[in-house]
Amino acid sequence: MKFSSALKFNAVSEWWEEYIDYDTLKKYIYQLEKQQQGLSSSYQDLESNERTSLVGRPDDAATDSIFIPLLDKELKKITLFYENQEKELFEELEELEALVQKQDEIGLEGDHYVDDGEYDDEDDESISRSPVGQRRRRLSSAFTHSRNTSIPGGTSAPETSARPHRYSISSSEGDMEDSIASLKWPIRKVANTLRGMRDSVTMRESVTSSALLETVWTARTNYAYDTRLLFKRRITTLYITFTSLRSYVEVNHSGFRKILKKYDKVTYSELKDHYLHDVVEQSLPFTSTAKDKLNSAVDRLVELYMKCVTQGNRNLAKQQLKLHQRENIAWERDTVWRQMIGRERRGEGAASRSLGASLVKEPEPGLFAIPTPLGRVPVTRKVLFLITALIVFAVLLSVRVVDGEEANRCFAVLIFCTILWATEAIPLFVTSILVPLLLVCLRVVRNPDTEQRLSAQDATKFIFSAMFSPTIMLLIGGFTISSALSKTSIDRVLITRVLSLAGTKPSVVLLAFMCVSCFASMWISNVAAPTLCFTLIRPILRTLPPKTSFAPALILGIALAANIGGQSSPISSPQNLIALQNMDDPLDWGTWFAVAIPVSALSILLIWGLLLASYRPSRSPDGEGDIEIRPIRATKEPFTRQQYWVSFVCIATIALWCIAHSIEDYVGDMGVIAIIPVLAFFATGILKKDDFEQFAWTIVFLAMGGIALGKGVTSSGLLEIMGEIIRDLVDGFSLYNVVLILSPIVLVISTFISHTIASVLLVPIAKEVASSLGGNHQNLLIFVTALICSAGMGMPVSGFPNQTAATQEDDLGELYLSNVDFLKNGVPASIFATLVVATVGYSIMFAIG
Structure with a gap:
C-alpha cells in the first residue's frame, strides 16, 4: 500500500489537517527532479497521475535549500499541534486520577447519588470554561447514564420509596448530548470539591502509585456499578485519545522518513539521515522523552482501568481497552459493509467463530500432542475432523456403495465435503473450491446425452461453466x-x-x-x-x-x-x-x-x-x-x-x-x-x-x-x-x-x-x-x-x-x-x-x- 493511502486510513479524521502534507511534498520532489534534469515545463507524475508546471531552474546544490524550508514548515505545524494536545490531555488525566483518589475516600458502599439541584450555574460555568471542561463537551457523546439521578460525588438524601423509578434512555447519538446536559454530569461536583487540591496533583507517576492502586473496586451495589461504569467511560475515551496521539506521532515520523527517502532517491541527495536524526527526532513529538511520557500516560490509564473496572486483572484491562480502541477505529472510518468484511477476514464471520469466548480470540487448544523428530505437534479438534473426513473418503472410494463407478465416486465426494462443511475442519469456501478439483480428477462427470465419462479437459469446461452461472x-x-x-x-x-x-x-x-x-x-x-x-x-x-x-x-x-x-x-x-x-x-x-x-x-x-x-x-x-x-x-x-x-x-x-x-x-x-x-x-x-x-x-x-x-x-x-x-x-x-x-x-x-x-x-x-x-x-x-x-x-x-x-x-x-x-x-x-x-x-x- 502506498504511504499516502496508508496515511488516509490511519489518520484521525478530526486531525486530518494537522498531519504531514505528504502528497504536496511529493509533488515538490517531482518538480525539483524536473528542474534538475532540465525537462520541459510540463511533467507527467506517473505515480500521482498529475501534471505540474515549474518556474525557474535551480542547480543541483539548490534543491536542499528549497526543500528543507518546506519540511521545516510541516514540522512546526506538527509540533505546535502536539504541544496543545499534550497539555490538554495531561490536564484531564491529572483530574481523572484525582477523582479516582477522591472516590476512594468517599467509598463505593451504600448510596451516594446526588440530586441535580445541588449544582449551581456558577460552578458549571467555571468548569465548562476550563480547557478540561471544553474537551469534556467535545467528548460528551461518549458518556451516557442509565438513571435520571446523578452518579457519584455527593451525599444527597436517597429517593423515597413512594416515588416509582422512571428510566430515561437515549436512543441515538444525537440524543446523548441532550441527555447529558439535562443530567448535570455528577462528576462536576467532585471536580469542584477538588479544585483546591489540583495544585498538589503533579505529572509524576506518584499519582498512580501503589498508594492509589493499593485497593481495587469490588463492591457490587447499584451505586458501585454506576460508578465503575462512569469511570470506565472516562478512562476508555481518554485512553483512545492518548493512543490516537501516539499513533499521530508514529504516522508523522513515518511520513518524514518516507518523504525524505523519496527525496534522496529522486534528486540523488543525502538529506535523509541528517534531517531525520538531527532535526525531526530532536523536535518535541519525536524525542524519546516525549514518547516515554505518552507511554507512561497510557500505562497510568491501564492501571486506573484495572482498579476501577477489572478488579485488579491487568491483562483483562489491556484487552478491553485495546478492543475499545479497535471498535472506535471501525466506527469512525468504515462503513457497515466494511465492518462486516473485516469480521470475516479476522475469522469472526460465519465460517469461523468461537462463541462466548474471551475478548481476544485465542487459538484452539490442542487435545494432545504427537512427538516427531521436529518436535511435538499439537492435534486439535479440527485436525481430528479432517483426518476422519480423509479416512471416510478413502474408504468410500475403495468400497462399492452405489452402482456405477462415477456415481460411487461422486457419493464419496459428497460425503467428504459434507463432513468438512459440517465440522468446518477447513474454511467453508476452501471446501467449495476443492469440489471442482475432486470432480475433475476423479472423472466423475458424464456426458448427459451419451452417459459416457468426459475427459478431464471437457469435464473442466463443463464444471467451470456451470459454476459461474x-x-x-x-x-x-x-x-x-x-x-x-x-x-x-x-x-x-x-x-x-x-x-x-x-x-x-x-x-x-x-x-x-x-x-x-x-x-x-x-x-x-x-x-x-x-x-x-x-x-x-x-x-x-x-x-x-x-x-x-x-x-x-x-x-x-x-x-x-x-x-x-x-x-x-x-x-x-x-x-x-x-x-x-x-x-x-x-x-x-x-x-x-x-x-x-x-x-x-x-x-x-x-x-x-x-x-x-x-x-x-x-x-x-x-x-x-x-x-x-x-x-x-x-x-x-x-x-x-x-x-x-x-x-x-x-x-x-x-x-x-x-x-x-x-x-x-x-x-x-x-x-x-x-x-x-x-x-x-x-x-x-x-x-x-x-x-x-x-x-x-x-x-x-x-x-x-x-x-x-x-x-x-x-x-x-x-x-x-x-x-x-x-x-x-x-x-x-x-x-x-x-x-x-x-x-x-x-x-x-x-x-x-x-x-x-x-x-x-x-x-x-x-x-x-x-x-x-x-x-x-x-x-x-x-x-x-x-x-x-x-x-x-x-x-x-x-x-x-x-x-x-x-x-x-x-x-x-x-x-x-x-x-x-x-x-x-x-x-x-x-x-x-x-x-x-x-x-x-x-x-x-x-x-x-
Missing part, C-alpha cells in the same frame, strides 16, 4: 446494491427515519427494530443487516439500567428477525440463490415476494409475541416502574444527488427482477439484469475498486462450490440412484404429507450447520422428491426447503445473525445472551417459523400455482 451474477449484483446503500448511508438514513416513528414504549421499539432488521436483510443481506442494526442500538444499550431484560430481548429480536429476513428476497441469502439455481423454471421476484413477505411478516409477529412473553422488556429491573425510551431522531439532512441516483438504480433493478419472466426474451435471465447496478455504481465512481475487492467473495465461492457439487451429483448418475430410493420412501404419501415430513428434517440440519450448506445438501434432495411424486411440484418443494433453511435459528451457531448476537457485550464486558436464551427463545421461534412456512406458505404457493 447467472445465479452467481445475481449474488454479485446483490453485493453491489448492498455496498452502494451502505457507502451512501441510505440504509442508515431510511432506518433511522423509520425508527423515529417507533415511540417510547419498549414493546413497540422492539417490534420496530425487528421489522427494520428483517427489511434490511432483504436488501443488504442477512449478513450485513445485523451488523448495521447492532451499531444503531449501541446508544440504547449503553444507557439501559443494569440487568434490564430489554437489552437481551432487543439483541435476540434483531438476530431472529434477520434470519427471517433471509427468506424475504432472492438476494437476501445464498440459500435462496441455490434454490433458484436448482429450479428448472426459476421464480421471478414478484412470485417470490407474494409468498415470502406474508410468511416473514407472520413469523416476525409470532416471534415478537414470544419475546414479550419471555422477557417482559417494559419492566424495570427493580420492578418499580417501566423503562421509557426516547424516540430516535431522524436525520434532517436532505437526500443528495448521489443518494437519489443510488435509490433510482436500486428500485429500477428490483422492478426489472420482479418482471424478469415477462422480459426474458430481451434480457435472458435475472443475472443479466444484475449487471445494471454494477455498471451504474462503478462507472460513475460511487463505488471504487476497493469496494469491489471487499465484496464477500468467500460467500461467492461457497455458492459456486455448491453449484458445482450439484452438477456433479446430477451428471454422475448419483441423483438417479437417490431418486429410486426416495420414490420408495415417499410412495403413497400426498404432497402435503411430504412437506410435513421434509420440514423438520430441513429445520434440524439447518440449525446445526450453515444455512447455505444446508441448502446445498437438501435442495437437490427436495428436487428429486418432487420428481418422485409426479406432477409439477418441483418449485414448491425447493421453495419450502429454502425458506425453512433460513428458519433454523435455535442455536448460537445457527447462522451469522445468531453468531453476531451471541458476541454482544455490555459496558463491563459481560455477554448479554447465553446459550439458555437461544434454547428458550430460538428453538420455539424456529418451530413457529417452520410451521408458518409449512402451512401459510404452502397454501399461498399452492394457490398461485
Whole structure:
C-alpha cells in the first residue's frame, strides 16, 4: 500500500489537517527532479497521475535549500499541534486520577447519588470554561447514564420509596448530548470539591502509585456499578485519545522518513539521515522523552482501568481497552459493509467463530500432542475432523456403495465435503473450491446425452461453466446494491427515519427494530443487516439500567428477525440463490415476494409475541416502574444527488427482477439484469475498486462450490440412484404429507450447520422428491426447503445473525445472551417459523400455482 493511502486510513479524521502534507511534498520532489534534469515545463507524475508546471531552474546544490524550508514548515505545524494536545490531555488525566483518589475516600458502599439541584450555574460555568471542561463537551457523546439521578460525588438524601423509578434512555447519538446536559454530569461536583487540591496533583507517576492502586473496586451495589461504569467511560475515551496521539506521532515520523527517502532517491541527495536524526527526532513529538511520557500516560490509564473496572486483572484491562480502541477505529472510518468484511477476514464471520469466548480470540487448544523428530505437534479438534473426513473418503472410494463407478465416486465426494462443511475442519469456501478439483480428477462427470465419462479437459469446461452461472451474477449484483446503500448511508438514513416513528414504549421499539432488521436483510443481506442494526442500538444499550431484560430481548429480536429476513428476497441469502439455481423454471421476484413477505411478516409477529412473553422488556429491573425510551431522531439532512441516483438504480433493478419472466426474451435471465447496478455504481465512481475487492467473495465461492457439487451429483448418475430410493420412501404419501415430513428434517440440519450448506445438501434432495411424486411440484418443494433453511435459528451457531448476537457485550464486558436464551427463545421461534412456512406458505404457493 502506498504511504499516502496508508496515511488516509490511519489518520484521525478530526486531525486530518494537522498531519504531514505528504502528497504536496511529493509533488515538490517531482518538480525539483524536473528542474534538475532540465525537462520541459510540463511533467507527467506517473505515480500521482498529475501534471505540474515549474518556474525557474535551480542547480543541483539548490534543491536542499528549497526543500528543507518546506519540511521545516510541516514540522512546526506538527509540533505546535502536539504541544496543545499534550497539555490538554495531561490536564484531564491529572483530574481523572484525582477523582479516582477522591472516590476512594468517599467509598463505593451504600448510596451516594446526588440530586441535580445541588449544582449551581456558577460552578458549571467555571468548569465548562476550563480547557478540561471544553474537551469534556467535545467528548460528551461518549458518556451516557442509565438513571435520571446523578452518579457519584455527593451525599444527597436517597429517593423515597413512594416515588416509582422512571428510566430515561437515549436512543441515538444525537440524543446523548441532550441527555447529558439535562443530567448535570455528577462528576462536576467532585471536580469542584477538588479544585483546591489540583495544585498538589503533579505529572509524576506518584499519582498512580501503589498508594492509589493499593485497593481495587469490588463492591457490587447499584451505586458501585454506576460508578465503575462512569469511570470506565472516562478512562476508555481518554485512553483512545492518548493512543490516537501516539499513533499521530508514529504516522508523522513515518511520513518524514518516507518523504525524505523519496527525496534522496529522486534528486540523488543525502538529506535523509541528517534531517531525520538531527532535526525531526530532536523536535518535541519525536524525542524519546516525549514518547516515554505518552507511554507512561497510557500505562497510568491501564492501571486506573484495572482498579476501577477489572478488579485488579491487568491483562483483562489491556484487552478491553485495546478492543475499545479497535471498535472506535471501525466506527469512525468504515462503513457497515466494511465492518462486516473485516469480521470475516479476522475469522469472526460465519465460517469461523468461537462463541462466548474471551475478548481476544485465542487459538484452539490442542487435545494432545504427537512427538516427531521436529518436535511435538499439537492435534486439535479440527485436525481430528479432517483426518476422519480423509479416512471416510478413502474408504468410500475403495468400497462399492452405489452402482456405477462415477456415481460411487461422486457419493464419496459428497460425503467428504459434507463432513468438512459440517465440522468446518477447513474454511467453508476452501471446501467449495476443492469440489471442482475432486470432480475433475476423479472423472466423475458424464456426458448427459451419451452417459459416457468426459475427459478431464471437457469435464473442466463443463464444471467451470456451470459454476459461474447467472445465479452467481445475481449474488454479485446483490453485493453491489448492498455496498452502494451502505457507502451512501441510505440504509442508515431510511432506518433511522423509520425508527423515529417507533415511540417510547419498549414493546413497540422492539417490534420496530425487528421489522427494520428483517427489511434490511432483504436488501443488504442477512449478513450485513445485523451488523448495521447492532451499531444503531449501541446508544440504547449503553444507557439501559443494569440487568434490564430489554437489552437481551432487543439483541435476540434483531438476530431472529434477520434470519427471517433471509427468506424475504432472492438476494437476501445464498440459500435462496441455490434454490433458484436448482429450479428448472426459476421464480421471478414478484412470485417470490407474494409468498415470502406474508410468511416473514407472520413469523416476525409470532416471534415478537414470544419475546414479550419471555422477557417482559417494559419492566424495570427493580420492578418499580417501566423503562421509557426516547424516540430516535431522524436525520434532517436532505437526500443528495448521489443518494437519489443510488435509490433510482436500486428500485429500477428490483422492478426489472420482479418482471424478469415477462422480459426474458430481451434480457435472458435475472443475472443479466444484475449487471445494471454494477455498471451504474462503478462507472460513475460511487463505488471504487476497493469496494469491489471487499465484496464477500468467500460467500461467492461457497455458492459456486455448491453449484458445482450439484452438477456433479446430477451428471454422475448419483441423483438417479437417490431418486429410486426416495420414490420408495415417499410412495403413497400426498404432497402435503411430504412437506410435513421434509420440514423438520430441513429445520434440524439447518440449525446445526450453515444455512447455505444446508441448502446445498437438501435442495437437490427436495428436487428429486418432487420428481418422485409426479406432477409439477418441483418449485414448491425447493421453495419450502429454502425458506425453512433460513428458519433454523435455535442455536448460537445457527447462522451469522445468531453468531453476531451471541458476541454482544455490555459496558463491563459481560455477554448479554447465553446459550439458555437461544434454547428458550430460538428453538420455539424456529418451530413457529417452520410451521408458518409449512402451512401459510404452502397454501399461498399452492394457490398461485
